[in-house]
Amino acid sequence: MTQKQANLVLATVSIAWGLSYIFMKLGIDGMPPASIVALRCGIAFIVTVLIFGKKK
Structure with missing residues:
Protein backbone atom coordinates (compact mmCIF):
# COMPACT_ATOMS: atom_id res chain seq x y z
CA MET A 1 0.00 0.00 0.00
CA THR A 2 1.36 3.36 -0.95
CA GLN A 3 1.37 6.41 1.30
CA LYS A 4 -1.36 8.00 -0.82
CA SER A 35 -33.03 -2.41 15.72
CA ILE A 36 -30.10 -0.02 15.50
CA VAL A 37 -27.68 -2.69 16.72
CA ALA A 38 -29.11 -5.21 14.23
CA LEU A 39 -28.80 -2.70 11.39
CA ARG A 40 -25.19 -1.87 12.28
CA CYS A 41 -24.26 -5.57 12.43
CA GLY A 42 -25.96 -6.19 9.09
CA ILE A 43 -24.12 -3.32 7.43
CA ALA A 44 -20.81 -4.50 8.91
CA PHE A 45 -21.47 -8.02 7.61
CA ILE A 46 -22.22 -6.79 4.08
CA VAL A 47 -19.13 -4.57 4.00
CA THR A 48 -16.96 -7.43 5.28
CA VAL A 49 -18.29 -9.80 2.63
CA LEU A 50 -17.69 -7.22 -0.08
CA ILE A 51 -14.11 -6.65 1.06
CA PHE A 52 -13.04 -10.19 1.92
CA GLY A 53 -15.54 -12.37 0.03
CA LYS A 54 -13.27 -13.08 -2.93
CA LYS A 55 -10.41 -14.16 -0.68
CA LYS A 56 -12.48 -16.85 1.03
Whole structure:
Protein backbone atom coordinates (compact mmCIF):
# COMPACT_ATOMS: atom_id res chain seq x y z
CA MET A 1 0.00 0.00 0.00
CA THR A 2 1.36 3.36 -0.95
CA GLN A 3 1.37 6.41 1.30
CA LYS A 4 -1.36 8.00 -0.82
CA GLN A 5 -3.60 4.94 -0.45
CA ALA A 6 -2.98 4.80 3.30
CA ASN A 7 -3.93 8.46 3.64
CA LEU A 8 -7.11 7.88 1.62
CA VAL A 9 -8.11 4.92 3.79
CA LEU A 10 -7.41 6.91 6.96
CA ALA A 11 -9.47 9.86 5.72
CA THR A 12 -12.35 7.58 4.70
CA VAL A 13 -12.42 5.86 8.08
CA SER A 14 -12.28 9.20 9.89
CA ILE A 15 -15.18 10.58 7.85
CA ALA A 16 -17.27 7.43 8.37
CA TRP A 17 -16.57 7.50 12.11
CA GLY A 18 -17.56 11.15 12.36
CA LEU A 19 -20.75 10.64 10.35
CA SER A 20 -21.74 7.69 12.50
CA TYR A 21 -22.41 10.06 15.42
CA ILE A 22 -24.90 12.01 13.31
CA PHE A 23 -26.62 8.87 12.08
CA MET A 24 -26.79 7.39 15.57
CA LYS A 25 -28.37 10.58 16.91
CA LEU A 26 -30.99 10.46 14.16
CA GLY A 27 -31.52 6.73 14.62
CA ILE A 28 -31.99 6.87 18.39
CA ASP A 29 -34.89 9.27 17.95
CA GLY A 30 -36.75 7.06 15.48
CA MET A 31 -35.80 3.45 16.16
CA PRO A 32 -35.51 1.14 19.16
CA PRO A 33 -31.93 0.36 20.26
CA ALA A 34 -32.15 -3.34 19.30
CA SER A 35 -33.03 -2.41 15.72
CA ILE A 36 -30.10 -0.02 15.50
CA VAL A 37 -27.68 -2.69 16.72
CA ALA A 38 -29.11 -5.21 14.23
CA LEU A 39 -28.80 -2.70 11.39
CA ARG A 40 -25.19 -1.87 12.28
CA CYS A 41 -24.26 -5.57 12.43
CA GLY A 42 -25.96 -6.19 9.09
CA ILE A 43 -24.12 -3.32 7.43
CA ALA A 44 -20.81 -4.50 8.91
CA PHE A 45 -21.47 -8.02 7.61
CA ILE A 46 -22.22 -6.79 4.08
CA VAL A 47 -19.13 -4.57 4.00
CA THR A 48 -16.96 -7.43 5.28
CA VAL A 49 -18.29 -9.80 2.63
CA LEU A 50 -17.69 -7.22 -0.08
CA ILE A 51 -14.11 -6.65 1.06
CA PHE A 52 -13.04 -10.19 1.92
CA GLY A 53 -15.54 -12.37 0.03
CA LYS A 54 -13.27 -13.08 -2.93
CA LYS A 55 -10.41 -14.16 -0.68
CA LYS A 56 -12.48 -16.85 1.03
